Amino acid sequence: MHRLATGPRWGAATARGPRSVNADATAAYTDPTTGEVVFALADGVGDERTAARAARIAAAAAVRVPASQGPAAALAAAQRAVRTEPGGDCALVVAMPADGGYRLGWVGDVRAYAWDGDSLRQLTRDHTLAQYFRERGQVPTPRMEHLVTTTVRTARPAEFGAAEAPVPAGLLLTSDGVHKTLTRAAMAELLRLPSNGAHDLVTAALAAGGRDNATALMADLAPRLPGAATTKLPTVTPA
Incomplete structure (x- = not known):
């Protein structure tokens, strides 16, 4: 985990898994004037280098937008950046600080969750054909x-998409290689361990047979519950 001088504690982990390339990306940027930290997680569409580049470009562009402009402006900036490239596309979620919590914007099937130290609450809604029919x-x-x-x-x-994270709460961003492999209950159980939550989620997704890139980013973790388990899962080295 990291802690900036005036910002939240946070950490990220990613793994290629069985794919040819890792087309997931994360980014964080601290506004030098306000000290506010903007976070983003992107998931490239496909298993090509163009998808990986689109994810990196989108995440990097999104976090550079001042929090005062809001998540929609961050998504628009990411879109302009991606459209300058001849190919490649991605899903993206961006989290911006606001009134002690976060405002969220997203497209695609990346997710954001609120974490209270015991359970997760999904804040985003998947933009998928399955969700449309459901x-x-x-x-x-x-x-x-x-x-x-x-x-x-x-x-x-x-x-x-637009949503807000409640206060106080931790924030978890994930690609579908994590949240479509692990149940929400399994993810919460891992986060109760006194360790690097993002790394544990990615490791567990691969160990559970995940067939996609797996990426997680956590910020502003809530305090651990008293008496939480300390046994860690067997480590799987990310590809």
Whole structure:
């Protein structure tokens, strides 16, 4: 975990897994004037270097937007940056500090959760074909879970997701290689361990047979519960 002089404690971990490239990316930027830290996590669409580059570009552009401008402005900046490239696309979630908590913006199936030291509450809603049909009372096919309906390159501003993180709470950002491999209950159990939560989530996703890149970023962790378990899972070295 890291702690900036005036910012939150945070940490990130990522692994390529069985894919050819790691098309996930994270970024954090501290405003030198306000000391506010903006976080982003991106998941490239596909298993190509262009997807990896799009994710890096999008995350880097999003965190450079001042928190006062809001998540929609950060997503728009990421979109402009990605569209300057000839190819490549990604999903993206950005978290900006506001009133002691965070404001969130996202496209695609990356997620943000609030962490209270015991349980996780999902703050984002997946922009996938599966979620589209589920909200209309229909049962989606497994493949629909992986078909996104918005991306950084293609989303219209009206399609940007928006939410707020409650206060006080920790913040967890994940790519689908984590949250579509591990249940929310399993993720919360790992976070109760007195260790590097982001690394444990990525390690566990790979150990559980994850077939995708796996990435997690945690910030402003809530205090550990008294008497929390201290046994760690067997370590899997990220690829």
